[in-house]
Amino acid sequence: MSNNLKVETPMSLFDHPRIEPLAASLRPMGFEDFFGQEHLTAEGSLLRRSIENDCFSSIIFTGPPGTGKTSLASIISKHTEADFIALSAIDSSVGEVRKAVKAADEARKFSGRKTVLFVDEIHRFNKAQQDSLLKDIENGTVRFIGATTHNPGFYLTPALTSRSLIFTLKPLEAPEIRALLAAKMPRIIKELDAEISFTDEALAYLSENCEGDARRALTVIELAIKTADKKEMGRDELQECLQVKSYKYDADAHYNAASAFIKSMRGSDPDAAVYWLAYMLEAGEDIRFIARRIMIFASEDVGNADPRALQLAVSASQAVDIVGMPESRIILSQAVTYCATAPKSNAAYKAVNLALDDVRNQRSQTIPMHLRDPRSSGYNPNEGNYVYPHNSDEAYVKQEYMGVETKYYQPVERGYEKKIKERMDYWKKLRGEDD
Incomplete structure (x- = not known):
């Protein structure tokens, strides 16, 4: 083939001296030595059936680093x-993709061999680069496999x-990491020509603290x-070699952690x-983002059931701006525990959403004459007089304040909002309205 691309064919791990990282040289050769992802690799699963029947044209693997995306692609080939x-979208151009497709086309024409084109970090390709693959996927020039740590959607x-x-790959569980290390250890020792052993406590610690990343465990x-x-x-x-515990805190983890937090x-x-x-603090999350989320929560989910929650949240937000880390963790913890244990009501949140829906989808209400500014054009005092509530005993x-009968704010029977409901019920009686 007239190109400089590396085309891999199956070979023994020990056919040549190892110059690549240990984790790369220990990639599984087949499903029998692939650890984790049973939901994808088990007999009868959709992925296994697609591979065994040789009927796939394009596959996307999504999941955190070190979960086996590249290994699975190699096993499939x-x-x-x-x-x-194999290409990496980090440093590959459309021209390199075209070279790979040309190599695949020549292999198909001259030797009848199929080619799996694997693109790691496929999300790094722009729209034009992604679209450049479509024709060759559809006509069968390549069997495409892409890998991404991001949401494909x-x-x-x-x-x-x-x-x-x-297909979504999940972080490996600690027992799966432990089993992988146990199975690979003889090859590791032989590969590195070492006379060394690891205590069970050490391997258990590493299995728990590599965050489900098999590659990181092998690197350590x-x-x-x-x-x-x-x-x-x-x-x-091993703790010294692991150094700082790794956190999978990409965009997905950021939003997922915030969602779990709220x-x-x-x-x-x-x-x-x-x-x-x-978790968010240790992963390096912006403390101002956390403080904003607490303020929103205090109004959206606690609301008038405990109006002090918003006051505390605002105070916490101001305090963390002044104090900074690491002491801000204490301030945030106070606000979080207060909001978590406060009585809850989303009545104010629901009220404004209902009102916004009416404003957007119905004809705007005419402002009653007695509520208008007397200085405004069109004001006519003969069409109604505003009654000043403070002049009454109650x-x-x-x-009338809106012109139509509707209910947006409906307080719950919890916390301070229970008192608000009692007050509103009392005003109903003053108006002579039945429940």
């Missing part, structure tokens, strides 16, 4: 006896996603072996709310 061309073009099977093991000054490695050594407060669970607060008078 081996299982379907196809050449494997937001970051990939509809034209590409509509032609693809989309490699570093520990290469820097070892003893025959047996314990938890302290829903925990709404569910009146202060422990869960503080956990998600701590500071309340029966008077």
Whole structure:
């Protein structure tokens, strides 16, 4: 083939000296040594059936780093006896994609071999680059597999996603990481030519703290072996190699954590709310973003059931701007636990949404004459006089304020809003209205 692209064919791990990272050289060769993602790789699953029947044209794998997206793509190429061309969308151009497609076309014409074109970080391709793949996917020149850590619905073009099977990979659970390390350890020791062992406590610690990222776990093991000054490695050594715990805090994690945070407060669970607060803080979330979310929550979900919640949230927002981290964690925790344990009402939130719906979708109400500014054009005092409520004993008078009968604000029987409801019911009686 007249190109410089690397086309991989199956070979033994030990056919050549290892010059790549350990995690890359230990990629599984087949489903039998692939760990995790049972929902995708189990016998009878849609992915397995698509591969075994050789009937896919385009696949998108989405999921966090280190969950096996690249490994699965490589396994698929081996299982379907196809050449494997790997590109990274970070540093590949449309021209390089065209070279890959040309190589695949030549392989099909001259040797009858199929080609799997794998593009890692496919979300980094712009619309034109993504669309450049469509024709060759449809005519069968390449079997396309894309990998992304982002939501395909937001970051990939509809034209590409509509032609693809989309599979989501999940972070590996600690037992899966532990099983992977146990299975790979003999090869790791042989590959690195090391005489070393790891305590069960050390491997358990690493399995729990690599955040479901198999590649990170193997990278830590490699570093520990290469820097070892003893025959047996314990938890302290792996903890040092792990250094700062990794957090998968991309755009999806940002929104998911914020969602879990808000829903925990709404569910009146202060422990869960503080956990998600701590998670966001440790991942480096902007404390002003957190403070804004608490202010919104205090009004949307607590509302008049406890009006002090909004006051506290605003005060917390001002305080974190002045104080900064790490002390702001205390201020945020106070606001979060207060809001989580406060009585809840979304009556004010619902009221303004109902009113906005009427304003947008119905004819605008005419402002009653007695409510208009006397200085405005068209004002006619003969069409009604405004009655000043403070001149009455109850500071309340029966008077029309909108022109139509409707109810937007309906307070709940919780917290301070219960008192508001009692007051509104009393005014009803003064107006002579029945419940």
